[in-house]
Amino acid sequence: MNPSPSSKLPPYPGNALPDTPSPQIHRCVLVCQHRTCLRHGAAAVMSAFAQVRVPGVTIQTSECLGQCSIGPNAQVLPDNIWYARLTPEDVAIIAEEHLQGGQPVDRLLNPRIHLRF
Numbered sequence: 001m002n003p004s005p006s007s008k009l010p011p012y013p014g015n016a017l018p019d020t021p022s023p024q025i026h027r028c029v030l031v032c033q034h035r036t037c038l039r040h041g042a043a044a045v046m047s048a049f050a051q052v053r054v055p056g057v058t059i060q061t062s063e064c065l066g067q068c069s070i071g072p073n074a075q076v077l078p079d080n081i082w083y084a085r086l087t088p089e090d091v092a093i094i095a096e097e098h099l100q101g102g103q104p105v106d107r108l109l110n111p112r113i114h115l116r117f
């Protein structure tokens with residue numbers, strides 16, 4: 001019996017839906033360190049992310065992510081999950097629930113990108 005077409009597809013990231021991230025994949029967190037985010041505390045947010053030690057997770061600084069008015073901002077790839085208005089205290093929650101547990105932190109999501117209906 002031939003496998004279904006979907007079973008031939010390679011694993012994440014190419015085929016997974018953004019709202020169903022897997023805790024086993026390699027992730028990269030981009031933390032904006034551009035002007036507006038820096039004015040709102042992005043350096044402290046980056047310092048908190050720099051303390052995160054989760055296997056398979058890379059933390060990187062980033063240029064402007066285009067969401068300046070609701071910074072500090074961060075984007076998690078390949079999940080394509082965007083966080084906004086971050087504080088250093090939020091980072092430990094993101095690390096535990098999203099980066100380790102695979103479940104994005106709903107209350108910290110960027111409301112422009114992750115629309116609620």
Ligand code: FES
Nearest residue numbers: 032037065067068
């Ligand atoms: S300055 Fe951070 S998103 Fe633009």
